[in-house]
Amino acid sequence: MxxxxxxxxxxxxxxxxxxxxxxxxxxxxxxxxxxxxxxxxxxxxxxxxxxxxxxxxxxxxxxxxxxxxxxxxxxxxxxxxxxxxxxxxxxxxxxxxxxxxxxxxxxxxxxxxxxxxxxxxxxxxxxxxxxxxxxxxxxxxxxxxxxxxxxxxxxxxxxxxxxxxxxxxxxxxxxxxxxxxxxxxxxxxxxxxxxxxxxxxxxxxxxxxxxxxxxxANSADFARVRTPDTEPQLREKLGAALTGAGGHVLPEQDGALRVMGLPLPRISDLAHEAGVRLWELSPHQASLEEAYMRMTQGAVDYRSTIDQKAGLQQPLPPGAEPPMPVPGQGQPGWYAPPPPQQGGQPFAMPAGGPGAPTGPYGGAPAGAYGAPGAPAGQGAPGANPYAQSAPQAPQTPAPQAQAPAAPPAPAAAPAATPDASSPASSPAADTNQPEDAR
Structure with a gap:
């Protein structure tokens, strides 16, 4: 001891x-x-x-x-x-x-x-x-x-x-x-x-x-009482009955009543006598933290004050909102692809190459080569999926008897002109290289 x-x-x-x-x-x-x-x-x-x-x-x-x-x-x-x-x-x-x-x-x-x-x-x-x-x-x-x-x-x-x-x-x-x-x-x-x-x-x-x-010894126990939300008159009737019996009744923010000074069986009897239906009747006992804070509130040496931040922040113009933080931005390996071009199609993964998705019959998945008339650089095999091109003017639909378009050139063929939409202008577009060479 x-x-x-x-x-x-x-x-x-x-x-x-x-x-x-x-x-x-x-x-x-x-x-x-x-x-x-x-x-x-x-x-x-x-x-x-x-x-x-x-x-x-x-x-x-x-x-x-x-x-x-x-x-x-x-x-x-x-x-x-x-x-x-x-x-x-x-x-x-x-x-x-x-x-x-x-x-x-x-x-x-x-x-x-x-x-x-x-x-x-x-x-x-x-x-x-x-x-x-x-x-x-x-x-x-x-x-x-x-x-x-x-x-x-x-x-x-x-x-x-x-x-x-x-x-x-x-x-x-x-x-x-x-x-x-x-x-x-x-x-x-x-x-x-x-x-x-x-x-x-x-x-x-x-x-x-x-x-x-x-x-x-350092907390005030109470009971929570809740009546049907659709009948507020019952809550008033119950509150009057509990107050008349010597209880101390306080309203809660959620519509319930906090009752002190009456045990739970007495509250139940009073509600039954008043003809009031109860949705909740539960005891509340303070936690050790609540009791400790009440006991030691006068013995605390270090207390925090409200941080006013006076003069540290510039006022925002009317209607302006602070930018939302982007998760991971600025961290190693963080990358965000450029937004899709207005009027263009969603980004498509390049067809072919190791690990490329396949369709139900072993070929390229639907939409991998794009629809006829798709903008250059989108959906073409071996093309840079993130390359942007100028929007094209709308074209008249081709007649039904038009011959089918020629098959796309092999991905290994070099591009004639190294422009922004050419595979040669972006190392990431060369999907025929082995994984270690990329």
Whole structure:
């Protein structure tokens, strides 16, 4: 068990922790919450003997940390995941810690498997990601199989699978009768992990209670009641009945009613007596985040202001709109084909060549060679599909007896004049070259 009595820490004129007293009992996960600068890290450092308190004391199992015999085998901690020599491999880092504490070397491989780093055990830690560093720090905390564990932001940098793993790990450690003390800013994670909460603000104790009691003490529960939208008179009738019974009724933006001061069975009975049909009757309980924000709203040191952007942006002319960003524009390999020519046909892929699409009978797909009278450079075999040509004047339809057009020239034939519509003017148009030669 961890016990702090009248713990105070001053740095010159600044008081980081003031008269802080609490207990962290074994068998449960205790969350340590507070805004930035509230003194959480300082408190944890004093628990581990890294900082001396100005007054008061903190003990682990009835003894200060520095007087514990072979303290690393009784207390494990993760305060800074970056406190690792970057030139050492994960295994050598843990092995050095084990040798200093008289821990068998086989334990190193065990904890590497527990945290999932067995495949990178011989890689230098300077190449580890933030999440891998967190896992290595947790492995160091578990190395001596301690009964007391302290974690400062243990899920920082972990992916969802890693967060779930840490949550289950802490619950399993507490179920074994160990003392687990966890500091975190993730309220949603603390709601799923912690059984008890210690909340401080500006170095002073604000709350020391279970998660359920903390939420109930710092939030106002209410019920949502909804009547048919097509009958607004029923909502007014129900509101009058609930108000007459002592409830406090407030309208919601979506047309529902927020009812406080009445339990759900009483609301249902009143609606039945008034002959009002209900579409919704649901309880609402505040989340841990809502309760925490309400508790610590007066202990926050850093608050954001509205960004006015005064004088930084030029006013747009009337009717002008800012250009929409193009996804990927400016990135390597980004390319946008030119827009189709007005009056022309959609872009057609060049016929022939490796990988060219084929029709149902093995030939070119329909439309690959274009329709008679199509603009030059569109649909012709081997032509540049992105070449533009001048629009042609409309032609009179040919008579039915007209002879069929001559077949297109082979793609390998060189163009006579290297103009904009010639295949020779665009390397991309030469579809007869092998893939490596393009």
């Amino acid at each position: 961890i016990e702090a009595v009248g713990l105070t820490k001053r740095y010159g004129d600044k008081t980081a922790v003031y008269n802080l007293s609490f207990q962290v009992r074994p068998g449960s996960v205790t969350g340590f919450l507070g805004p930035n600068g509230s003194g959480k890290s300082t408190t944890m450092r004093m628990i581990l003997g890294l900082d001396n308190p100005t007054s008061g004391q903190v003990t682990i199992g009835g003894h200060p940390y520095r007087r514990l015999p072979n303290a690393p085998r009784q207390v494990g901690a993760l305060l800074d995941a970056k406190a690792v020599h970057g030139g050492r491999s994960a295994r050598n880092h843990l092995l050095s810690l084990a040798q200093l504490s008289g821990i068998p070397a086989r334990r190193v491989d065990e904890v590497l498997g527990v945290v999932g780093l067995q495949d990178v055990a011989r890689k230098r830690s300077k190449g580890f990601s933030l999440g891998m560093g967190q896992r290595l720090g947790i492995a160091a905390a578990l190395l001596g199989d301690p009964q007391v564990l302290l974690f400062d932001e243990p899920v920082n940098g972990l992916d969802p699978e890693g967060i779930l793993w840490v949550r289950n790990l802490m619950k399993a450690l507490a179920a074994e009768g160990r003392t687990v003390f966890v500091s975190s800013h993730l309220m949603s994670e603390m709601a799923l992990t912690a059984d008890h909460l210690i909340v401080i603000g500006r170095g002073q104790l604000l709350a020391d209670m279970s998660v359920t009691d903390f939420i109930s």
